[in-house]
Amino acid sequence: MPLLRHQRIALSWMVQKETASLHCCGGILADDQGLGKTISTIALILMERSPSSNCSTEATEHDKPEALNLDEDDETGVSAIDGLKDAENSESFVLDKKPLENGDSLSMVKGRPAAGTLVVCPTSVLRQWAEELQNKVTEKAKLSVLVYHGSHRTKDPIELAKYDVVLTTYSIVSMEVPKQSLVDQDEEDRKSPQVQDAPLESSGYKKRKHPHNATNKSLKDKKRKGGSLLESAARPLARVGWFRVVLDEAQSIKNHRTQVARACWGLRAKRRWCLSGTPIQNAVDDLYSYFRFLRYDPYAVYKSFCSMIKAPISRNPAVGYKKLQAVLKTIMLRRTKGTLLDGEPIVTLPPKSVLLKKIDFSMEERDFYSKLEEESRAQFEVYAAEGTVKQNYVNILLMLLRLRQACDHRQLVKGYDSNSIWKSSVEMARKLPKEKLILLWNCLGACLAICGSCNDSPEDAVVTICGHVFCNQCIREHLTTDENICPAAQCGAQLSTTSIFSRATLSSCIFDQSDNGGFPCHPGQLEPFETNAELGLSCNSSKIKTAIEILQSLSKPKLQNTEFSSRESCHEMVCAVEKHANSVEAGGYLKLHGGTHMTVDKHSDMKLVKVAEKAIVFSQWTRMLDLLEVPLKDSCIQYRRLDGTMSVVARDKAVKDFNTLPEVTVLIMSLKAASLGLNLIAASHVILMDLWWNPTTEDQAIDRAHRIGQTRPVTVSRLTVKDTVEDRILALQEKKREMVASAFGEDENGGHRTRLTVEDLKYLFMV
Ligand SMILES: [Zn+2]
Ligand SMILES: [Zn+2]
Known part of the structure; x- marks a missing residue:
């Protein structure tokens, strides 16, 4: 498996963190989306195999040439070969390891089968992980992989322990693993004498650490009872001792109050990793959950986290963020696409240009919008005068939603309920x-x-x-x-x-x-x-009109040595034929069978250089996607749709069609379905129909196309309407970018808080 240089650096850093770190066995790999966190992690899995792995010898031999390129990893390479590297490195476990005579005999950890690496990821990238493991790992490495998903998954923990890698989803972890207590409740645990005995250990293990400590006996008995109740509810994922747990798209646990975060903390593992291109999305608070999962003491205790990280930042952002950078530096590796390595960028991606397209409303749209904005402002002023802005936050958010939607299409503002009775x-x-x-x-x-x-x-x-x-x-x-x-x-x-x-x-x-x-x-x-007739009004939206114009300019086949007019007429003819076919289909679903190609083929004197450039169109509202579909169906553009309401199978199909079928040139897609590691490098254009509060969500969306493997320059068009709430959202987004940048040390200025404050709201309503 060939690694790029920056991926080899990540690998050697990960090996070092797993084997020689003073802080915790693992860390956060926070490289930008698209730099190959998955590849580096797979290499780590191959290099640092679980002692219970059946094939560690062959695998390490296979990996040796790679290992020689790395610094300081000879030792780890050797120890992986002899397969004995367990007890020395493990603070929390005593391994009761039996020699492997055949595939059926398994080692045990504290009465639990010792298992390999668990990779937890969002459902939408589960298949991608399985494919990467299949494609990037040679047969010779003999890496056994189980996709632990679906209602027919095994109920037997012994079965799970047989595999080198088990892939599963956050939801399944959430269902199967007993939740750890909330941050407020765990202070008591932390204060117990056991913690002082073993300050480097974390709450998950300390209960089992000193079983003969008489002074804590009653407390422990109490805990054990609670614990055994939890144990009985636990299902296979919680019944094995993992060698390593990897949380992919770890921002899934960023809210430390959620079930999923608390379940992930409860997984038993020796080595722990968070992979995330955007570990901080909204606030510094997001980091706490990772620290807790990683057992990164003392910050894994919420009180210490607040007093040592959060409080200094609110007192003095410049100093506080410096401190946070230092804390992060010991456990986090982050490179962006712009990071330099010996003066060279680590990846040379084709350039990305972001065009902010400021669109003018039509007269009708402006009338509608101005009226809405006046009403909203008047209402907001009432709240502001009463001092009840905070109490009415939800209402205010709704007013803002309506204004944002009015920038897209008036139809959205009417509100919409699914009229399907499920x-x-x-x-x-x-x-x-x-x-x-x-x-x-x-x-x-x-x-x-x-x-x-x-x-x-x-x-x-x-x-x-x-x-x-x-x-x-x-x-x-x-x-x-x-x-x-x-x-x-x-x-x-x-x-x-x-x-x-x-x-x-x-x-x-x-x-x-x-x-x-x-x-x-x-x-x-x-x-x-809405009736279909009303939907037909969708071109009354200036934004949709602009988007369709961009798409049409992209989808026109570029021809060589052919006079323009003949191509144009051919194009129109195809459209006419297709429209006719469509009307015959009784207004049904429009199918274009690559008509453009067929017609062009008949005119063999024309040389088709390139069919079309592909584009992704994002909106945050599925309703806006509905409205976009109307003019798309009327055009010659073949498209697919991807949104959060679709099944996994339907999503896979849409992505595959878009990436592989030359005639499918447009993917209309929900911003909410975009943040999950999807690879859409077939696209070289991205159109953002509307603005999201959080700019990193937009960046993630753009990075579906602008990532390793992309060979063409990527053009991003952000459509906004002049003199509307969108202008002010743009300004707020800049503030958030500053906050994210300063936490990562990418920017020297102090950061800002990120919630919509009363001041933010006043600004948004121009009060
Ligand atoms: Zn509920
Ligand atoms: Zn929602």
Whole structure:
């Protein structure tokens, strides 16, 4: 497996952290998206194999030529060969290792089977990991890989321990691993005498460390009882002792109050890694959860984290961030695409140019927007005068949402509920008592809900059986056939597609039961849904018009030695034919069968140089994607769609079509489905239809295309409308960029806090 130079540096750094670090066995690999964190990690898995691995000898031999290129790793290479490198390096475990006679005899850790490396990743990149492990590792390395996913996954921990690498998802970890206590509750643990006995150890292990310490006996007995209850609920992932746990896209655990974070902390492992291109997204607080997972003492204790990191930053940002940089430096490696290595950039990616396209509203749009903005400002001024801005934060966020949506398309502002009554949940809803239905309806209806996942006003809001509100798209990101934990902080209810309800589903059941007697009607919520005719208005949006113009200019085949007019007429003819075919299909789904190519082939005197450049179009609202589809269907552009409500299979297909079929030139995509390591280098253009609060989310989206493997310059068009709230969001985004940069030491200026403060809000409403 050939590694690029900066990847070899990452590998040798990781080996050093695993074998010779004073702080914790592992760390955070925080290289920019696309620099090959996966590759470096796979190399680490091959080089530092679990002592229980069946094939460590062959693998190390295979890897030797690579190892010779590295500094200071001879020793680790040798110790991996003899397969005895366990007890010396392990502070927390005493290995009771039996020699391997055949594949069936397994070593044990504290009565648990000793397993290999567990890789935890988002569902959407599970397949990508499996493919990388298959493609990048030679047969000779004999790396056995298990994808631990789906309802038929094994229930036997011994089975898990047989593999060198087990791949699974955050949701499954969340389901199977008993959660560690919340930060507020663990202070008591930390103060217990055991901690002073072993200050370098972390809470997960200390309970087992001194079993004969009489002074703590009663406390321990108490704990053991609680512990054994947890144990009995534990499922295979929690029943083995891992050699190494790798959290890919580790920002998934950044909120330390979530079930998923607390479950990940509870995984038993000797070596621990966080991989993330954006470890800090919103606030320095994000780091705490990684420190806790890594057992990075003393910062793994929330109180110490606050007093030693957070407090200094709020007192004096310049000094505080310097301190944070030092703390991070010992356990984190971060390089950006611009990082220099001996004066050369570590990767030479083709240039990326970001064009900020400031669009003018049409007269109609401006009228509509100005009216909306005046109303919102007046309302905000009332809150500001009363001093109730904070109490009305959710309402204010909703007003901002409407303004942002008005910049995209007026149709979005009307609000939108999925008008499909989901068959899956309607039966469940029918079984619920009417009081419960009304309760859930009120959760949705009060307009006072914030999506528990993206923290914005929900788009196409749905309510879970446990009463939590999400965007339809956000909650469906979490739900696949077997992954069913409510993502709301501290909830943990089991969910399935049968236990989330749209307004339409609830109202249909309430009507069923009561003939509308006492039906709680909320103003504005029973507006008729948009008809197709209304959807046809989508080109009345200046943004959509601009986007389509850009796409059309890209999709036109570039021809050589052919006069322009003949190509043009051919193009139009194809369009006409396709439109006709479409109308015959009774207004159904438009299928373009690569018509352009066929026609061009007939004119063999024309030379087709390149069919088209490919583009990704992002919006944060699925509804905006719907609106975009209308003019796309009318054009000759073949596209695919990718959003958070689609199944994993459907997403894979969309990505594959876009990356491999030359005639599919456009991918319209939700920003929320973009942050997860997807490789879309087939695209050389990116269009951002709207702005997200957090600029790193946008950067991640752009990096789907601008990453290693990209050979062409990438052009990014950010569409914003002049003299609107978008101007002010752009300015706020710059503030957030500064904060992220100063935490990483990429910028010397002190940072800013990132929540929307009262000042931010005043600025946004121009009050
Ligand atoms: Zn959401
Ligand atoms: Zn819940």
